[in-house]
Amino acid sequence: MNPDIIQQVRNNTPLIHHLTNQVVMNFSANGLLAFGGSPVMAKELREAADMAKIADALVLNIGTILENEIEAMIAAGKAANEKGIPVVLDPVGAAATSFRKEVIERILQDVRPTVIKGNAGEIASLVNADIQTRGVDSIGEGNIDDIAEKARKQFDTAIVVTGKTDVIYADQKLIYNQTGHPLLSSITGAGCLLGSVVAACLTTSYPVGEQLRTALSFYGLAAEHAAEQSHVQGPGTFLPSFMDALSFTPKQLNGGTEDGI
Template sequence: MEIYQKTTKLLIDVREKSPLVHHITNYVTVNDCANIVLALGGSPVMADDEKEVKEMTSLARALVLNIGTLNTRTIDSMIIAGKTAKERNIPIILDPVGVGATKLRTQTAKQLLAEVNPTIIRGNMSEIKILAGIDGNIKGVDSMDDMQNGKEIALELSHKLNAIVAITGKIDIISNGTNTTFIANGHKLLSQVTGTGCMCSSLVGTYAGVTEDYYSAAIAGILSMGLAGEKSFNSLKDSEGVGTFRMRIFDNIYNLTPEILEGEGKIHEE
C-alpha cells in the first residue's frame, strides 16, 4: 500500500533532516512533547514570549499550537506565530485541547481557525465535533463521545476549513476533505497517561516539517503514536503500570523503524 511507503520515507527524512519544530504548548505536557520530538529524530523548541515568537517561528520547519493551558499572553503569541508561519508557508498543527469546556478555549480556537488557518487539526472526537459546530460531550479536557459519524464529520470539517482533520480515538480517523484513512493501532492505556494526545500532535508536527504532503504527515504521526502505545503495553510485566508504560512510549518512538511502520501498521483507506 502506497501510504506505508510514504510513512516510512517520512521517518527516514525526519532522522536525516532533524526538523526544528516550534511549540507554543501547555505547561502540563511541554517536557513530554519536547522529548517525543527528540525521540523521533526532530529538534524541539518551546518559545512563547511574543517578543521572540515571530523570529523563532521563522526558523522552524513546523509550528505546533496547543491550547491546553491558555492565558492572554500565550494567546497573543499563538496569533503572532501562526500568522508568521502562514506568511512563510510553514505548516501549522493545531491541538484544540478541551475546546468547548470554557468560553475562553472555544473563542481562542475559533480565533485561531479564522486568523491562522491551521494546516492540520488533531483532536479527540468531542473537540472535533465542537469545532464542526456539533454539540460535543467533554469532561474537562477529555472526550466523552464515541467515534460515531467520525468519517463524515472529519470529511466535512476538512473541506470547510481546507485543512487536514485528524480525530484520535479507538480508531483514528484522518481526512483531507476527499480521502479518509483509518488507523486501528493503539491501546486504551494511552488515554490513562496525561499528554499522549499532545505528544501525538508533536509527532505530526515533526513529520510535517519534512514534507508538503501534510495528509501523510498526519497519518505517520498518529500511526507512530499508536504503534508506540501497543508495543509499550505489550512489554509490561504484571508488576508494571502507567509509569513504565509512559517511559516506554519514548523508547518505542526512539526505536521505531520503517519495518515496524510497514509490518505492524493497521491502516485502511477510503
C-alpha cells in the same frame, strides 16, 4: 505507514516550535527528541514570530492557554504562514468552556493551520456538532466521519480526529488508523505529543494524508510495542518504554515488516 517519512525526519532533525500546554512541555520535548525532531518552546510575544521564522513547523496547543498567550500564538502562526511551514492546531478542551472556543475562533481568523487535530468532542465543538464531553475528554459518540468532513470543509484544512479509531480527512479522502493502546489515555499529554510527531512528519516531502497516516500509525505502534514489554504493569512503567519505542524504526515496531501499516 511510509517508513521513508520517519527516516526523513531523522535525517533532517526538523526544528518544531511549540506554543503549548504548560503541563506537557517536558514530555512533548523529550518525546519529539526520541522521535527524531528538535523541540523549542517559546511563548513570549516578543519572540514568538521570530522563532517561527527559523522553525520547520509550528505547534499551537491551547491546553493551558492564558489570555496573554493568545497574541503570541497568532503572531507565530502568521509568521509560519508567511514562511510556508506546517502549522498544527490542537484545540485542547475546546468543548469545555466558551473561552477556549473563542480562543480557537480568534486564532483561525488570522492563522491557516495545515492540520487541526483533536478528539471527537473538540473537533465537533468547532463545527457545532453534538458529542458529550467531560473537561478536555470526549466521552460521547457521533458520526466521526461526518464531523471530520464538515470540519475539513469549514476550515479548508486537513483534520485529525483521535479516538479508538483515528479518523483523518486529507487529500480529499477519509483515512483510518487503528494502531494504539488504552494505556495512552492513562498518561498526561499523549495527545499533545502526538501533535509534535505530526508536525515533524509534515516537514517531509510526501502528501499530507500520507504524512498524517504515518505519524498516527507509528505513534500507535510505539504504544503497542511499549505495552507488550514484560516489565510494563501500568502507566508508570509504560511511560519510559513508550519513550524508548518512539526512537525505534518502523521495522522494529512492526515485527520485522518494513512496509508497516
